Amino acid sequence: LIVKAAATLSSSLSVDAAIAWVDAAIHCLGVEDTALDGAQGRVLAEDIRANRAIPDKDCAALDGFAIEANTSLGASAYNPVEVPLRPVDAGDALPAGSDAVVPLDLAQPDERGHVELVEAAAPGDNVEQQGAVAASGAMLVLAGTQLAARHIGLLALAGLREVPVIRRPLVRIALMRPLRPGAWEDSNGPMVRAAIERDGGVVKELVTVERGRRAITNALIEMSVDIVLVIGGTGPGSDDQSADALAENGELAIHGVALRPGETTGLGRNSNSVPVVLLPGAPAACLWSYELFAGPAMRRLGGRDPALPYRSREMATARKIVSAIGMTEICPVRFGVGDTVEPAPSFAETGLMAAVNSDGFVIVPEGSEGYPQGAWVTVHLY
């Protein structure tokens, strides 16, 4: 029996220092072209400007009749003015010699190719001017924008069919084989896959790894993905060899972070310089290690905002929130009376249930023992 010294983990790094490592070590991936039809959620890699005016001609803004406005001067119900019949549909270019559009209900066409106007029109009435949406060369969508329907519509309107976007990060998940069937490690694969998909990553491989040094090493040596997440085997126990395997086959930059839950997190690179995050096997620790380190890494790779993908709001505490000094602690909270929050059962007490049976969480920094009743805290909302 080999029992490793627990000393490996007794000198935990601060969460801020570990996040700083991620920020410095993980860079945005390269660019690929993708079809605009299907680009929802992708991150635009370059500024896109209009290569022609939109619209490229003066157009009818609604269905009606194109007229030369000055021919309508003086028109009224008592003095209808007859002009040539030139029907246009919304979006049609104005015919030559016309500069306004009269709506269908303000004109009566006759059988002889004319239309009677009962109201005067001004030049430009119901016309979408050339370049009204964008002049030629105008900025359409900025690099870094996560494309939503409105951006995609505008880019399609500009004539684009493909757009340059940041590549989606390809991920290998290496899941330590559970020590016994049905053990909690089993739940981590689907959970981490869901978080990766939320963050725009693609799980290229999910492999279950035997708990031996050689098997872990094989799982680490990986060139065809952008990041490796090892789940489990991060602790000080005899069957925990993820950190040692990484140290021997690359760089174990950080092992042990002052985060609760998530203390046995590791960060580094394999021998091919692919970033590696070691996530604890205990489910709640795995979740928070992902959220604080792997998630920002994933979002950085994909060109997204690395910040936590939860809305946050300042709220008052209805009861005090207690946290251990020296550890950054994720404290689940529930909504209280009015605009307040109160502590919900902790991750130490109820494990992963604490993330489901709560309305959000407060991150209490390591220098704090928590917050008194009535304090204002930043609540991250689920």
Next chain:
Amino acid sequence: LIVKAAATLSSSLSVDAAIAWVDAAIHCLGVEDTALDGAQGRVLAEDIRANRAIPDKDCAALDGFAIEANTSLGASAYNPVEVPLRPVDAGDALPAGSDAVVPLDLAQPDERGHVELVEAAAPGDNVEQQGAVAASGAMLVLAGTQLAARHIGLLALAGLREVPVIRRPLVRIALMRPLRPGAWEDSNGPMVRAAIERDGGVVKELVTVERGRRAITNALIEMSVDIVLVIGGTGPGSDDQSADALAENGELAIHGVALRPGETTGLGRNSNSVPVVLLPGAPAACLWSYELFAGPAMRRLGGRDPALPYRSREMATARKIVSAIGMTEICPVRFGVGDTVEPAPSFAETGLMAAVNSDGFVIVPEGSEGYPQGAWVTVHLY
């Protein structure tokens, strides 16, 4: 030349009445089982309770040594107590006869199968009690929950591999053929697809339809999808036959809504009772007709919250917002100084650009002419 009376659209229905039609007519789809691994974003169809305690036995909460706590009474650095060596890893069931776990760094194993304790432990120390996450029968995740990583982790921990979810709505998009090549109708397909995907729908078919009654009718008669979106041909013009085709082949419940942009929206059902939304062909009108009517329909079908999928916040207006009385108007706004918003160029002025070149929008109801400077308004944020 057939010129239809514009009267069809002059009696527009209020936006509220049109939304009420959607609320009453569109129902949540049925249930299907899906693999938990990949269920991110799906809507849970039934309450899920624990069918056994989680964990199902008392377990070690960390790597260490299992002990019977009362054997450690009086242990200290000056008076180490020797107990049998029973190493456990985090997540292991406690061996029979043990009721606490001592961390690795508080005990020294020797070569003779014993471990020396230098601190007394209490029963339950570092033990995750049977049922600590959930008692047998306890509620895990409520029906209607849109599954995120934390829910998926908890359900996996409970032993589930599949979950019952609401079916994703299957959508047919029938896009009127543009009146001229490169016309703005072309941009609507990718835009609407993006919005459908955001709302959890699946575009089963996108067909381009000739602008004749027969072609539109063929596009409407559809049994294998859950909703049909017809884009274009909704106006009063001679080439606009979407509404008439629906009226003849099903039910045109609503045509013409007091919404700007989006006035020529239509709502109804085809002859197979499949809901149909007629979206205007002008891009900005298409977008807002989708957002206010097709989007809520899509989200209702899929069991999601039908409300607009944008955060909203009360903010003060830095300049007055002007809107036409009698029309619900979507007014783009930009952030001003401090916590204020000011009007951005309108959809009438700059088309779809107004949705990209702004920070959000205010929905001014039809009874209002807008808001004076300094008024508090609900801003929907992109």
